[in-house]
Amino acid sequence: MSGIYIHIPFCKQACHYCDFHFSTNAQRMDEMVAMINKELVLQKGYLGENKVIKTLYFGGGTPSLLSFTHLESISQTIRRNYTTDLEEITLETNPDDLSAAKLAELKKVGIDRLSIGIQSFDGRILKFCNRAHSAKEALEALEKAKGAGFERLSIDLMYGFPHQDHSIWEKDLAIAILQEPDHISSYCLTISPKTALGKWEKQGRFVQADEEFVAVQFEIMQERLGSAGYIQYEISNFAKPGKYASHNSNYWRSVPYLGIGPSAHSFDGKSRQFNVANNNRYIKSIKEDLVPSTLETFEGVDRLNEYLLTSLRTIWGVDLNWIEANFQINLTAEKEAILDKLQSDGLLQNQDQKLTLTNKGKLLADSIASSLFL
Structure with missing residues (x-):
């Protein structure tokens, strides 16, 4: 059993905490998708013969910016070049992208699981993070997704924002639990030097929460989600019984997977492969039939x-x-x-x-x- 991860390196705007590889200039979207399709062909021997692809994951970036045509072409390329028995097809999305028309397109192309980047239901936190959606849009997105027939829903939350108490985090958890998603991923705010928050911290404009404050929020998360029936099957991931994310579980259980696109990582059981985190260099290299990657072998x-x-x-x-x-x-x-x-x-x-x-x-x-x- 193996999986394929597709990295879509485009976003509408930059979140102040994010250090993933992306560009806010989507002018080369069509060309990027063409190169992703080409890399899928170039890399089809990476996982070895007779590997059955069980999971497909569109991450980023913001893969919900892809059109139906883009998603369909990538899906068809995978089915033509790989042996597939897909049991889970996940797409990361932001709440503001989930119109009724978009949800219908995602359903049509075969997406059966949505990972929705909500981060917080508090407007102040969303503004601070430079998120493109509002708290109201987050709740509406969940309702629309359920109405469109998406039964497998995961939401992303973030904790560790400095505040005088834990009220914002407690309210975020309470609202999330009321929505009854089958999966919740919850990550601590971390400060990376190249992000806006990293620059503000260096300038003295931002001071992150201390370790004790963050630890208390972690414990609050464990208690509230556990009481609501969620199992903490991985440090940052909680799910209702039997609703674990198959693709991400394979990462932690050392199952081989192939990563496609700029900055994507791959693992074949013995080594890791890291694609270049630069859109222009990625496109140029793939056009020349070369996968721009670095290999890291580890044994013993x-x-x-x-x-x-x-x-x-x-x-x-x-x-x-x-x-x-x-x-x-x-x-x-x-x-x-x-x-x-x-x-x-x-x-x-x-x-x-x-x-x-x-x-x-x-x-x-x-x-x-x-x-x-x-």
Whole structure:
């Protein structure tokens, strides 16, 4: 089972926190889609023979800016060049793009899951982030999507905005729960140097929330969403039982996938491939029948550490038997003192040779993983 990720590097406007690769100049949209189709052909051997594509994910950027013709051409290229048995086709979208006509087009082209970038239901936060939609449009988008027959809906929320208390975040969670989406992705506000927020922080115009404030919001999120029946199956992702995102789950479970488009990443089980994050260079290279990518090979200990880092983020956890069978390493013996300390501190648990983080441990996921690295 494998997946394909398509990166659409265009947005209407730049959100102040975003450091993903995109351009607000969509004049080369048609040309970009043509090159994405061409890369799909150039890369069709990447995953090896007889790999069945089970998931397709349109991300970005803002893939909902694509027209029906664009989406149809990409879908047809995949079906012509790959063995497919698609069980999930996700498209990221912003609320302001979801008109009735657009939703009908998405349905027609085969999109069966929408990931809606709401971020907040508070108008002040949306304005601060330079989002293109209002809180009212966010709620309307959810209603329109449901009315159009989209049963698989995910919404993105963001926490960690500095404020005198947690009232905004508590209200965002309450509103989100009332909408009853089957999936909620929730990310902490992070400051990257090249973003508007990064520049404001450097100039002293913005001060991010402290770690304790953010930690409390993380715990509020766990409690509220857990009480509403959502399972935290990955650090930042919550879903109703049986409604996990298949494509994203495969990332964390080390299932091979192919990334297409500028800045897209791929993984074949032994190495990662990173496409150039530049639209002009990407288009120029693909026209010359060259995939503009950098290869990063990792084996042995590096591969094991990657497995630890990603698997500990999930409810499936780290399989100690799998590590011993594939790496001939007894992690329990190698890291006995550290594992005992993590368990006694209530951060980690070992059930049937599977290491998983407790709710408390999820706050420290990366540092716990790094303490287990070999």
